[in-house]
Amino acid sequence: MPRARPTEPRTETDGPARTVLTGFVPDRLTPVPIHHQLATHLQQAIASGDLAPGTLLPSEPTLVEMLGVSRPTIRRAMQRLVDTALVVRRRGIGTRVLPPRVSRSIELASLHEDLERAGLHPTTQVLDLGLTPATDRVADLLEVRPASPVLRIVRLRLADDVPIALMTNHLPEELAPITSTEIETTSLYRLLRAKAVNPHIANQTVGARRATPEEADTLQEPSSALLTVDQVTYDDRGRAIEVGHHLYAASRYQLHSALLRT
Template sequence: MATTGAGPVSPLASLDLTLDRASPIPLYHQLAQQLEAAIERGALPPGNLLGNEVDLSHRLGLSRPTVRQAIQSLVDKGLLVRRRGVGTQVVHRQVKRPLELSSLYDDLESAGQQPTTRVLRNAPVPASAEVAAALGVPEHTEVTLLERLRLTHGLPVAFLTNYLPTDVLTPQTPRLETTGLYRAMRAAGVTLHSAHQTVGARSATPGEAALLDEHPGAALLTMRRTAYDVTGRPVEYGTHIYRASRYAFDFQLLVRS
């Protein structure tokens, strides 16, 4: 954020924000749309502070409740975050991930989203009936369970649960905190070939909401995937949940003639 001798200058000062008071579109929505567009085109990059709501209200000739409502709508979308003692801060554009066999870590890194990982669990467990069926092993066979929280710019995006046959990979927690699972598998000599994936949606439970910094009942995207190596053997089964406010799956559809 730029500074002058008088102190910090809000990045909003450089934006051309114009409101049509004769429009049937509410003023808060017009302001929110223009701020969202500025975030999308990079005029308000991640980390920038919006400054004081009072100053913005005076500059635009709007009431504080109107400005507060506009900002809250972008907080709800995951584009802004209110930090106690810091102020309202730009987070990032929504992550849009292509539906293909790739690592979330790699996709986020390629998009400049600064991914980090917290490994919450890395332990052997007996395979449930669901996990055993997905991995093609007898029920109660020992498999490796990984539970990880994936963050971008320090804020949670996804909670990832993965099961691996124990002879496929012995994942080390420090490595998983600095790279993606598929990258670790490739480094161990596993050649991934294909996957079966199902995408869905549901509401967050109280526990999931607390983990993902959402409110209970918030919209979550879900993904269930079984990945196979070049021999056709199942080498990974994952069930993931993503914050819908900060994450989307991107489809490319082809017309069949």
């Protein structure tokens, strides 16, 4: 008896993905980067259902040929979708649209909120607050032009009057003004939510290093050991709303996470 012939898989350029992508026309006259335009176009297609969960997107070389843009532009747009948990990239398989999260959204919490839940009394000293020209790194992460104004906030966070973290945050200029009084009395995320900006997902890089003498003195860290956390936070529309560089006193702070095998 002859064996049944397996169903041929759809190629990456068939169906909805090709329709959605051929509808993208980059605007080269606007200051908005093309990779941001492409990422936004795909985000909207995913949100509307035009790109259904499981849809396989074309490879980078195919996208370069289809759209007439550079490979680095494609790579940055796709990384934006990965960062906002809209697609997953698998070596040897490609980039697929992820299904929506149906269990519950992961709620970001600030250190202020974490300390409150732990039964500690958080206080804040504002060390610097104001608009400043964006460095190349901050501009890249916030997707603004280099040297354009961004809001810089430097805070010393204390728990029961003991220093625990030295936190530097950069936000897009449109999220200003934020006052020292607001920063001293509540969490940054609460302030953003009050502006109808909803922190939704963040990428974190955790590291460790020795403190400079000034940092060790500010944090009153006798071991001079610091836990470092670099973070980019996105809102529920996929927009980068915060770049954070946080230094934690290693003797008084630790990160805990649950790991799930998938």
